[in-house]
Amino acid sequence: MRENASQVLSILEKYGKSQSSLMQILREIQEMEGCIGPDAIDLVCEGLNLPRTKIVGTASFYSFFCLEPRGRYRILFSDNITDRMLGSEALLERMCGKLWLEKGKVSEDSLASVDTTSCTGMCDQGPAILVNNIAITRLDEARVDDICELVRSEVPLDKWPSAFFHVEDNIRRSDVLLSAQGAALEAALEKGSGAILDEIGASGLRGRGGAGFSTAQKWDACRNAQDPEKYVVCNADEGEPGTFKDRVLLTRQAERVFEGMTICAHAVGAKKGMLYLRGEYRYLLENLESTLRKMRLENRLGRRILGRNFDFDIEIHLGAGAYICGEESALIESLEGKRGTPRNRPPFPVTNGYLDHPTVVNNVETFCAAALIVQQGGKWYSTIGTEKSSGTKLLSVSGDCSHPGIYEYPFGVTVRRVLEDCGAQDPRAVQVSGPSGTMISDAEFDRKIAFEDLPTAGAFMVFGQNRDMFEVARNFVHFFAHESCGFCTPCRVGTSLLGNLMDKMHNGHGSTYDFEEIRKLNGILQSMSHCGLGHSACNPVLDAMKKFMPDYEKRLLHKNFTPAFDLDWALQAARQMTGRDDRAAHIERGAQ
Amino acid sequence: MKSFLLDGERISFEEGETILQAAIRAGKYIPHLCFHPEFRPHGSCKLCTVKIAGRQSASCTRLAAEGLEVESETAELNAERLLLTQMLFVEGNHFCPSCEKSGDCQLQATAYHLGMTSAHFDHFYPNRPVDASHPEYLLDFNRCILCSLCVRASRDVDNKNVFALAGRGIATHLVVNARSGKLGDTDFAATDKAASVCPVGVILKKGKGFSVPIGSRTFDKKEIGEWVDTRLKERT
Ligand SMILES: Cc1cc2nc3c(=O)[nH]c(=O)nc-3n(C[C@H](O)[C@H](O)[C@H](O)COP(=O)(O)O)c2cc1C
Ligand code: SF4
Ligand code: SF4
Ligand code: FES
Numbered sequence: 001m002r003e004n005a006s007q008v009l010s011i012l013e014k015y016g017k018s019q020s021s022l023m024q025i026l027r028e029i030q031e032m033e034g035c036i037g038p039d040a041i042d043l044v045c046e047g048l049n050l051p052r053t054k055i056v057g058t059a060s061f062y063s064f065f066c067l068e069p070r071g072r073y074r075i076l077f078s079d080n081i082t083d084r085m086l087g088s089e090a091l092l093e094r095m096c097g098k099l100w101l102e103k104g105k106v107s108e109d110s111l112a113s114v115d116t117t118s119c120t121g122m123c124d125q126g127p128a129i130l131v132n133n134i135a136i137t138r139l140d141e142a143r144v145d146d147i148c149e150l151v152r153s154e155v156p157l158d159k160w161p162s163a164f165f166h167v168e169d170n171i172r173r174s175d176v177l178l179s180a181q182g183a184a185l186e187a188a189l190e191k192g193s194g195a196i197l198d199e200i201g202a203s204g205l206r207g208r209g210g211a212g213f214s215t216a217q218k219w220d221a222c223r224n225a226q227d228p229e230k231y232v233v234c235n236a237d238e239g240e241p242g243t244f245k246d247r248v249l250l251t252r253q254a255e256r257v258f259e260g261m262t263i264c265a266h267a268v269g270a271k272k273g274m275l276y277l278r279g280e281y282r283y284l285l286e287n288l289e290s291t292l293r294k295m296r297l298e299n300r301l302g303r304r305i306l307g308r309n310f311d312f313d314i315e316i317h318l319g320a321g322a323y324i325c326g327e328e329s330a331l332i333e334s335l336e337g338k339r340g341t342p343r344n345r346p347p348f349p350v351t352n353g354y355l356d357h358p359t360v361v362n363n364v365e366t367f368c369a370a371a372l373i374v375q376q377g378g379k380w381y382s383t384i385g386t387e388k389s390s391g392t393k394l395l396s397v398s399g400d401c402s403h404p405g406i407y408e409y410p411f412g413v414t415v416r417r418v419l420e421d422c423g424a425q426d427p428r429a430v431q432v433s434g435p436s437g438t439m440i441s442d443a444e445f446d447r448k449i450a451f452e453d454l455p456t457a458g459a460f461m462v463f464g465q466n467r468d469m470f471e472v473a474r475n476f477v478h479f480f481a482h483e484s485c486g487f488c489t490p491c492r493v494g495t496s497l498l499g500n501l502m503d504k505m506h507n508g509h510g511s512t513y514d515f516e517e518i519r520k521l522n523g524i525l526q527s528m529s530h531c532g533l534g535h536s537a538c539n540p541v542l543d544a545m546k547k548f549m550p551d552y553e554k555r556l557l558h559k560n561f562t563p564a565f566d567l568d569w570a571l572q573a574a575r576q577m578t579g580r581d582d583r584a585a586h587i588e589r590g591a592q
Numbered sequence: 593m594k595s596f597l598l599d600g601e602r603i604s605f606e607e608g609e610t611i612l613q614a615a616i617r618a619g620k621y622i623p624h625l626c627f628h629p630e631f632r633p634h635g636s637c638k639l640c641t642v643k644i645a646g647r648q649s650a651s652c653t654r655l656a657a658e659g660l661e662v663e664s665e666t667a668e669l670n671a672e673r674l675l676l677t678q679m680l681f682v683e684g685n686h687f688c689p690s691c692e693k694s695g696d697c698q699l700q701a702t703a704y705h706l707g708m709t710s711a712h713f714d715h716f717y718p719n720r721p722v723d724a725s726h727p728e729y730l731l732d733f734n735r736c737i738l739c740s741l742c743v744r745a746s747r748d749v750d751n752k753n754v755f756a757l758a759g760r761g762i763a764t765h766l767v768v769n770a771r772s773g774k775l776g777d778t779d780f781a782a783t784d785k786a787a788s789v790c791p792v793g794v795i796l797k798k799g800k801g802f803s804v805p806i807g808s809r810t811f812d813k814k815e816i817g818e819w820v821d822t823r824l825k826e827r828t
Contacts, residue, residue: 038771053756053769060758060767322760339757344635344653486738486757486764488636493679496762497713524675527648528638 007032008040012047019048020355022337026059027279027318031132034074035066054338061339061485063117063321064133064279071106071113073151078128080119080241081475082398082461088127091144092116098148112151118323118479119241120280123398123461124170124405132157133282136164165283169248170405173421175392176384177365177372178408184256184371185300188263189308191374196267197223200370202378204390209235209326209363210433210457211532212389215370218360221350223268225358230270232261233354233361235331237278239323240434241479242459245394246364248406250277250284253368254291258314260367262301263374264360265312273314274354276331279321288316323483327531328361330485341487342531365394365458385411389450393458397422400464407460409449416445424462429469429548434459435476436536439469439543469548470555473540474502480537491534494525498538505555509566512556515545596660598642605656612640612651615664621817622664623673623702625680625791626739627652631748634740637680639673639702648672674706682713683762685720685734686792692801693793695809699737700792701816720765725776728798735793736766742786742795749785754778766794 011028015021025048029040036059045052059065066074077083077092092103096114101107104115122128125137131147134157143164150160171178188196201216222230234257238246249257261273277284292314295301303311317335319325325334329343332354353359362370369391373381382390389411395418398404402423409418419427432438432449433456440447440454447453463472481495498521501514522538529535545552568587575585593604598615605614610633615622624640627633635653642651643663651662663669680699688694720733738757743766746754754775758767770777780786787795806812810819 042771051753051756051769052771053753053758053767056767057756057758061760063760339760344633344650482761484761486759486761489638489676489679489737492738492762492764493683496716497679497682500714520675524672528641528672528676530635530638530650 004033005039005043008043009047012044017047017049019050020335020337022048022050022055022058023062023320023334024317026055026065027320030065034072035069037067037069041067058337058339061322062279062319065320069106069110071111072154073112073157074132075112075114075147075151076117076120076130077114078118078120078122078126078130079116079475080123080126080479081472082123082242083119083126083128084475085399085467086127088139091127091139091141094141095144095148098145099151111154117280117321118239118483119243121238121244121247121278122167123242123244123396125168126398130280131160133279134165135167135280135283137167167247167251167283168405169251171248171252172397172403172405173407173409175408175410176376176381177368177392177394178252178406180253180256180372180375182375183259183300184375185259185262186306188259188371188374189266189306189310193223193267193269196263196374199374199378200267203369203373203381204378205366205369205373205381206389206451207363208365208369208393208457210240210436210455212451212455215362215366218350218362219264219268221348222270222358222360225351227351227358228269229357230265230268231354231357231359232265232268232270232273233328233331233335233349233359234261234273234275234364234367235326235328235361236275236281236364237319237323237326237331238281238364239278239326239483240436240457240459241476242396242398242431242434242461243457244396244398245406245458247281247284249364249368249394250281250288254288255295256371257364257367258291258295258301260362260369260371261314262305262312263371264362264367266310268358268360270360271311271313273312274335275314275316276325276335277316277318278325279319282318285316285318292316322485323479324485324531324533327533330531331361332359339485341485344530363457386448386450386452388452393449393456395449395456395460396458397460397462399462400424400427400467401462411450412448414446414448415440415454418449418460419445419462422462424464426465427462428465428467429463429472431459431461431463431472431540432456434461435479435540436532437539439472439540439547441547468551469544470502470505470551473544474499474506476540477502477537480533484533484537488528488530488534490524490528491530491537494521494529494534495537497521498525498541502541505552507569508555508557509569510552510556515552518542518545594656594658596656596658596662598662599665603656609656610652611642611654611656611660611662614656615651616820620664621820622651623705623816624652624820625698625702625737626741628741628744628789628791631741631744634744637676637737637739639676641669641672643669670706673702674708675712677703677706677708678710678712680737681708681711682715683718684736685715685717691735691793692796693735695804695806695812697793697811698791698816699735701811701819704811705816716762723768723773723775724798725772725774726778726780726798727776728782729775729780729787730796730798731766731768731775732794732796733766737792738764738766739791741789741791742766745789746780746784746786752779752784752786754780754784754786 325340330340481499626637633652723731
């Protein structure tokens with residue numbers, strides 16, 4: 001450690017020893033040392049003048065930070081249902097076998113660890129993994145074997161074949177947003193801030209991050225807030241399993257995203273912007289930074305932008321594996337270097353956001369659309385889509401279809417049309433907007449993608465006839481339990497209880513009594529939870545119960561009686577310890 | 593003075609007061625665990641949830657406003673509060689008969705108040721080792737309900753930051769401010785506010801076990817609803 005102390009100090013210097021940069025400081029330390037050890041924490045405590053409890057509290061909140069070594073190669077398998085459908089579980093087992101290690105544990109020579117992580121946003125090219133937080137796509141047996149070889153011979157990650165790291169954009173259908181050309185900023189500054197707001201208002205633009213709040217109202221409220229120090233934040237946390245459209249926008253249209261933020265800053269009177277990039281997209285950081293440098297060189301960011309009395313610049317802040325940081329107030333806490341716990345609201349970010357200053361938080365796609373609107377006119381934009389949902393929407397299509405990828409449609413498109421276009425054969429169900437969205441069956445394929453019918457943040461996961469929707473729901477419930485921030489009782493405990501119930505049914509120990517329990521838990525999650533994560537955590541379970549009941553029923557042990565526990569199951573640990581699995585080591589079901 | 597209705601009764605409030613604060617001042621009990629009159633509200637346990645215009649809302653963080661109609665003592669809300677209390681019981685390891693805090697514990701008293709007769713859910717039985725490193729105090733994490741009162745007391749009153757919440761989700765836990773992770777290596781002192789604020793039996797004084805016999809403790813003598821009432825009356 002001692003020789004690294006000076007490097008830790010230079011990281012602290014680089015971030016001006018600012019407490020709100022804690023996350024970035026921790027990330028750089030980990031990238032250098034593999035983990036955030038006690039000596040490094042000592043230095044950070046001293047450098048930032050923060051108590052150890054704060055640093056440990058923050059670091060231990062995020063899945064990607066390790067306070068203990070996790071091996072020189074830390075491999076995380078994306079565990080979304082779409083990865084599983086592509087065979088990720090067997091590939092994980094194969095890798096563990098080849099590397100002689102147990103899932104979740106570090107190998108004895110400290111070489112590697114293999115574990116799972118929430119969806120990494122590569123559903124159109126899974127199964128996907130992260131190696132030391134860098135994305136690798138399209139895993140198959142051969143690729144697993146190659147990776148094991150590279151790990152065993154300790155080839156540094158930057159010497160691995162570049163094909164492993166290749167991420168396709170997979171744009172399958174473009175409409176006005178994806179095919180937009182030219183710059184928007186010049187036109188916007190020409191118009192002035194009042195006219196920008198008018199255009200956004202006329203367009204009817206609603207947030208693309210899920211909640212669908214009016215963008216004009218949000219910008220207006222921030223602009224009218226008394227405090228002159230304002231911030232613009234772009235939400236690129238994109239954590240909803242099955243969503244990857246922001247990844248593609250940040251690859252293809254980064255400049256337009258930054259233009260959108262700059263236009264917003266001009267409209268509301270902000271000088272500083274921040275892009276909150278999910279840790280899973282770490283591989284995009286260098287390109288995004290270079291786009292920002294280019295824009296600064298062209299005087300489209302920085303001081304006196306395009307010769308006007310307008311200063312604005314953007315910083316990129318990387319997340320570290322926490323879905324809850326997509327919730328805007330948790331995101332702001334994270335930007336401040338804290339645990340990502342959603343705040344009490346009101347007050348809302350537009351008046352009390354980053355460091356308690358008025359802050360606009362918008363989704364990546366919202367900023368892109370705003371740039372397009374200012375360029376082409378709000379009125380024009382409002383004619384696209386439906387009356388209540390103007391414009392277009394990017395869908396991230398994955399699952400059982402021949403052409404997974406990004407599809408842009410005007411709002412109002414039917415599920416059936418999307419299914420036809422993506423080559424879904426005989427689909428059984430679609431999960432619209434991810435686990436917190438809606439699970440629909442084939443009876444509902446004529447429903448429309450729109451705020452007034454099926455609102456969506458973009459995920460569109462297709463399930464074929466052979467898929468078990470109970471297993472889909474169980475995967476989603478575990479996702480919520482894993483990602484619950486733990487702040488409030490109903491969600492912290494309730495999501496785990498729900499996960500246990502689903503596991504109990506999965507293991508064949510369920511009974512109809514458990515449905516009552518699920519309804520009870522749902523009631524309390526919905527009414528008592530502190531934020532949207534808890535509110536929607538039961539959705540997939542209830543949707544699947546409503547629409548795919550046979551998938552549950554086939555697992556019920558007794559239809560109306562719950563055995564408190566299964567004697568044979570209880571002997572499992574003893575069998576494992578003694579290495580026995582003969583008949584005498586079992587208690588037959590009938591004999592109980 | 594401005595006022596709102598709590599279960600049909602008029603409660604007056606001062607500007608900036610929350611519903612729970614105003615209710616307590618008026619001698620009304622709304623169940624709560626993470627709220628303490630001397631600290632900024634946290635809003636995490638959700639026991640204090642009430643219903644306003646058909647929607648549930650935590651009364652410890654919700655500002656009182658003129659004319660609100662607030663429901664609290666309803667069968668529905670108390671059933672939900674009971675479930676939350678049961679969740680807290682199964683999340684930790686609460687063996688009340690062997691706990692020094694039994695009879696003085698707000699979690700236990702709340703459970704009695706809500707008529708809890710069983711834990712209802714399956715127990716998690718988490719593995720949470722006890723920290724006995726401090727000469728005068730013991731930390732029995734088995735009973736922590738993550739209310740963060742010790743965190744707030746140490747930070748806001750003692751200016752020490754001895755305690756903090758760490759981890760995430762069901763793995764959320766309390767940590768102390770020492771490289772060793774042991775209370776004995778922190779600057780925690782018996783005179784700290786944080787030493788006396790825990791509503792359950794985590795932060796315990798050593799060497800005074802069962803000096804008040806079970807049967808004559810705080811909540812043996814008084815139902816929690818009345819107790820909170822008197823604690824506040826003493827303050828004002
Ligand atoms: C649990 C949770 C996760 C969320 N994740 C995201 C996300 O990854 N990206 C996003 O843009 N919005 C997310 N949101 C919504 C944000 O809170 C917020 O509404 C949005 O960023 C506002 O931008 P918009 O108006 O442009 O949609 C999430 C909300 C919740 C409750
Ligand atoms: S609902 Fe879940 S994620 Fe939201 S604050 Fe509560 S514990 Fe955290
Ligand atoms: S130790 Fe006590 S006061 Fe501190 S968080 Fe746990 S229950 Fe609350
Ligand atoms: S007392 Fe209000 S949430 Fe705990």
